[in-house]
């Protein structure tokens with residue numbers, strides 16, 4: 001196959017839409033297609049997707065991107081898959097029919113089940129083996145719920161007639177017409193059934209959640225030949241799989257211990273590579289499997305900020321301070337300093353490292369001279385301070401210095417925010433060359449396993465230099481700003497602290 005006339009196809013199965021993106025040999029995006037699908041909320045706090053719609057939207061995105069760009073399936077060298085993590089699907093091995101809707105990562109229906117395990121003293125065992133905090137977020141309690149609540153499901157599962165998979169497994173199984181039931185270590189590490197030290201499914205955890213081993217997918221390396229997808233009567237090798245956050249960490253080349261990425265979307269998602277050492281957090285962060293430069297398994301610490309870009313949406317929708325999020329940078333730059341004004345957007349409580357689900361938001365430091373621009377500035381600063389708080393916790397846990405921060409997501413277009421972030425963390429902030437960093441990571445995994453590309457260095461040389469924000473602020477001023485933030489946060493804290501990694505919906 002002539003490389004300049006062939007492509008890597010990344011499938012990005014996200015929480016609200018399925019996307020397909022074509023990359024050429026220069027690692028450039030040549031086309032993409034996207035299909036949204038229904039979010040199902042059967043009860044308060046419950047979130048589901050229809051697995052058949054996940055599949056049909058993904059298949060439509062795939063066929064659309066090929067058709068619109070006049071690329072025939074023969075010209076696709078390999079497929080890479082990245083996906084919303086933890087979301088749980090169980091289906092019948094023979095008929096291919098799901099026995100229940102997909103239970104989405106956001107779904108809180110298994111709170112009481114998780115609380116029961118906490119009460120039985122299982123929290124530490126689970127953290128030791130999986131790196132995760134005992135919470136409904138992860139797959140294990142969702143599998144148990146389906147087996148316990150769907151008529152006949154447990155009996156069928158015990159007879160070996162049902163299969164479990166996260167969305168990567170489901171998509172691969174559908175693409176290969178039911179031939180291949182696999183996942184990769186990054187996705188497996190989010191199920192709460194996979195031991196991140198032995199890198200195997202763990203019998204003690206399977207017993208704890210009462211999950212039959214026969215349901216589980218085989219775990220294959222993230223960058224390897226996995227099987228043949230049937231597309232338009234042709235066969236395309238699937239050669240890459242990783243969960244969305246780990247795919248982004250990989251695509252952004254965070255390979256050195258201490259290198260981290262932050263995705264500035266609705267919330268912020270931070271991951272720091274800690275190399276071959278699994279670091280257990282004492283700040284409620286997660287330990288998870290990630291990928292090194294040779295696609296070997298590394299470990300990462302993971303944390304999130306609940307109110308990221310959503311803080312700016314709040315300024316727009318609830319306060320009417322900006323018409324468009326983009327304008328926030330312009331208004332923030334109109335004031336030379338924050339003048340002691342802080343916004344703590346604890347609208348859904350505070351996460352790492354504070355873990356106070358009862359905390360409420362606050363605006364402080366107001367004077368007669370405070371105007372709208374100060375508040376807009378405070379909102380943008382808050383995104384950076386919260387990210388800094390998580391990064392500080394990661395550095396403390398891992399005893400590593402932050403090397404660089406690689407960034408992606410919708411809000412990286414905001415120059416004020418990016419410069420302020422660099423100032424606060426005191427290392428370079430490096431912008432992703434394109435918005436789709438998870439899809440890019442999946443494309444890299446597939447391209448490397450299929451000899452389309454040879455090293456990550458080669459791929460990054462093709463991309464060239466990236467936009468970088470360097471720290472510029474005076475150190476004294478930086479300290480003053482951050483101390484002000486810490487005081488403002490302290491004032492919002494209640495005495496109730498939990499160790500819940502995610503807010504209760």
Ligand code: ADP
Pocket residue numbers: 264265266267308309310311312313325326327328329409410411412413414
């Ligand atoms: P998600 O994938 O979570 O939907 P995106 O990566 O699409 O998020 O980013 C959207 C978020 O980024 C929104 O919360 C929006 O308010 C924020 N955002 C987008 N552009 C800007 C900007 N120029 N400045 C600040 N925030 C922005």
